[in-house]
Amino acid sequence: MQKLVESFIATANAFDVEGALSLFATDAVIDDVSVGDTFVGQGGVHQYLERFFVGYSTSSRLLSIEEIDDFHSDVRLDFTGGFGHEIGILKVAINPDGLIERIDADLE
Template sequence: MQKLVASFVATANAFDVDGALSLFAADAVIDDVSVGDAFVGTDGVRQYIERFFVGYSTKSRLLSIEEVDGCHSEVRLDFTGDFGHEIGILKIAISPDGLIERIDADLE
């Protein structure tokens, strides 16, 4: 899980949308309470990354990973960008083949 999270942070920080998308299952969901919307499938995840990472020049720094079990982790990230500064929580679920299948995101 730690390698997958590190890859997601690295690709998002590089604004490598296709690289980030390669980490997600085709039917993945990002449900972000802080923006009040869910983003479904490859097109939805692309829209989320383009809007909230590329669009706001967001840079993330990993603060912690707490593994709940082999497929679920809670990740704390420090976000900075055109919006200012926030601490975010990502509850990440991975599929049996090691891809991100769901992120429940919120801000502290």
């Protein structure tokens, strides 16, 4: 799971939307309480990445990862970008194929 999270951070920091998308299941969901919206499927994840990573020139740094089990982790990130600075929490769930199937995101 750590390698997958690090790959997500690296591709998002490089604004490589297609590379980041390749880490997600086709029916993935990102539910981001901090923006008040849910993004569903590859189209939704693409929109999320474009809007909140590329659009705000977001740079993320991994602060910690707690593996709950083989399929779930709690990830703490330091975000900086056009919005300023925030600490975020991502609850990441992967499917048996090792792809991200859900992220529940919020800010501290």
